[in-house]
Amino acid sequence: MNRIATIARQSTLDGELARAVSGGVHAPGSAAYEALRRPLRPDLDPRPAVVVEAANVADIRASLLAAQRHGVPLAVQATGHGTHVAADDAVLLRTTDMTSVLVDPARRVARVGPGTRWSEVLAAAAPFGLAPLSGSSPTVGVTGYTLGGGVGWLARRHGFAADSVVRAQVLTADGRLLTTGPDQYPDLFWALRGGGGGFGIVTSLEFRLYPVDQVTAGFLYVPLSGEAVAFYGGWAPSLPDDLSTALVVRRMPGTEDVPPALRDRSVIMLKVLHSGDPAHTRRLLAPMIAAAGPVVHDELRVLPYAQAAMGGTAARHLDFFPALPTGAITELLADHAATGSTVEIRHWGGAMADAGPDAGPAGHRQTPFSVILDTPRADTANRLAAYGTGATFLNFLADTGRTPTAFSAENLRRLRAVKRFYDPDGFFRLGHTVAAPAHPHRRAA
């Protein structure tokens, strides 16, 4: 398309949206466009055709219909935490302002708008002694997190966040606003519980809350050794479901804010969140400490769930391991020694693995350990291939070329069937999507 035609199409799209939408509509060149067009990832520099700040469901619908009339893609962005594809030439639909939380303490459910972040749900639920299945960061968006499965520190006890969704309102590619649930559009409802954002625009989400108030959470630091990592591989699967742990191999900074015993040292940081009786936490941890100790630094505390800041590791390499054999541990520690990479081995299982037959497609439920490295070497994937399953988890996956690896073969087949039915033209194609779009306006990745 030549430049004049592009500008003409552009102004028609902007103008049409400005008339139809009650929220902000920002065209290239405006200060608001510059401020709003980027996601969190610094390497993405998207140039959308227009940025829309949706104020309500009617704005979302108007944006979808305008994008389709003009033959441009549409990208949904709430917080930008999980955006991995640049929304070039697209309608960038920001739901950020559509925050709302309604807690029903009697039914123990919350209903949220599509821009809501976990911090808002945590604050609204805590006065009732309730908690959502939030993740490591309160600034992450509830909807994007839940559509991608959502694994938090209560997941071994209560399952993926996606497993706790009871209803979702979604605008489909054909412009229909559907209320989905176990008995309403059950195939679409199933896909939304872990299949990602490629099935429609979720305009509200209702999910279970759990009676969790105080937890024992934080970190225990022990010396780094391969024997300790090996012990963890055998010990973690024996833990009760209310105890979640991860073993993190970390090089601690040498800065003043780091306790002297840890400064400039490679250690094991055992991350712990126990939602059972605090009187039992240290007894449950004792075998691991006996094998890996002594504890060099202790940051384990009893505190409200909403204040447990567990942190995360950027998943630049991600795989699932069925076990932690010596060869795998040697390779992981070699990566740590070579690049200073943080290595996070997280124990899954529990309620995630025990979900009922109607559970959504989230995750590879039977695999006990996820392994994440934040600074892998060029050959890390090859060296670890013998030990991993090759599987991934949608929320920890940046590479949209690997989206299918986030699902079992059976779930992938079922997801593709749902996608073909509800989005036959592949309109929702920016980000993680399960089907190769056969769309005339598709751009090369």
Ligand SMILES: Cc1cc2nc3c(=O)[nH]c(=O)nc-3n(C[C@H](O)[C@H](O)[C@H](O)COP(=O)(O)OP(=O)(O)OC[C@H]3O[C@@H](n4cnc5c(N)ncnc54)[C@H](O)[C@@H]3O)c2cc1C
């Ligand atoms: C610091 C940090 C900590 C994290 N911790 C965890 C964790 O503990 N557990 C975990 O499971 N994940 C975690 N994640 C991953 C996170 O859950 C995903 O990146 C998720 O996609 C973020 O959603 P968002 O709405 O905040 O991001 P956005 O970038 O705004 O959205 C990401 C994608 O979600 C989809 N989406 C968002 N809103 C809608 C909607 N209304 N309708 C349809 N699709 C929509 C779209 O596909 C969009 O591309 C973390 C990420 C970061 C950066």
